[in-house]
Amino acid sequence: MSIQKAFEAAFRRKQEKAWDKIYVVVDIHDTILQACYEKEETYMYLPYAKSALQLLSSRDDICLILWSGCYPERLAVYCGQFARDGIHFDYVNENPEVGNSAFQDFSRKLYFNVGIDDKFGFNPETDWLEVIEALATSFPVN
Numbered sequence: 001m002s003i004q005k006a007f008e009a010a011f012r013r014k015q016e017k018a019w020d021k022i023y024v025v026v027d028i029h030d031t032i033l034q035a036c037y038e039k040e041e042t043y044m045y046l047p048y049a050k051s052a053l054q055l056l057s058s059r060d061d062i063c064l065i066l067w068s069g070c071y072p073e074r075l076a077v078y079c080g081q082f083a084r085d086g087i088h089f090d091y092v093n094e095n096p097e098v099g100n101s102a103f104q105d106f107s108r109k110l111y112f113n114v115g116i117d118d119k120f121g122f123n124p125e126t127d128w129l130e131v132i133e134a135l136a137t138s139f140p141v142n
Contacts, residue, residue, distance in 0.1 A: 003116070003127045004134045010113035011139050014061070023095055024056060025067035025110070027117035028078060031124055043081055048128035053087040055135055065112060066092045 010022040029035040032053065034044040057064045066082075066089040068075060075092055082089065098111035116122050116131075 003114075003122060003130050004138070006114045007131070007134050007139060013113065021061045021063050022113040023063045023065060023098070023111060024114045024116065025065045025112040026053070026056075026089075027119070028066070028068045028070065030118040031116060031122060046124040046128065048132060049124060050085060050087070052128040052131045053082070054085075055132060057086075057088040059135075059141060061141070063090045063095070063097065064088070065090060065095055065110065067115070067117065068093065 010024075013019075014022050026032060030046075032046065032049045034042070034046060036042045036044070053064075056062050066075070066079065068078070070078065079089065079092065093110070095110040095112065104111075116127075118124065
């Protein structure tokens with residue numbers, strides 16, 4: 001599924017269910033930033049990632065969740081850098097807004113509508129621009 005179709009499905013479900021927002025999880029390495037597994041970390045954003053994340057984090061109808069396997073102290077450093085760059089995540093590796101239901105157990109799996117991760121098939125070289133275009137044209141802020 002393309003990232004545009006993922007957002008279309010999420011916003012359609014939001015409208016059908018009369019939800020206030022959708023939940024978007026985003027990985028860091030090889031999705032937002034060029035992976036750097038050396039001692040000296042760099043913050044080289046992949047094309048359009050910074051702009052797309054600034055747009056996503058500015059919207060009230062999107063809850064942005066950072067999704068990463070980094071250790072907590074490293075995540076704090078990343079979150080600080082992202083905040084300085086105008087990117088604000090609502091949560092890190094959790095979604096306390098959606099709890100368990102009669103049919104779903106979210107105590108060990110967080111709920112989200114759209115996943116942005118190279119492991120999910122997201123191509124950061126092209127898909128960040130598609131996110132920007134989709135939000136600007138198909139899902140503008142009302």
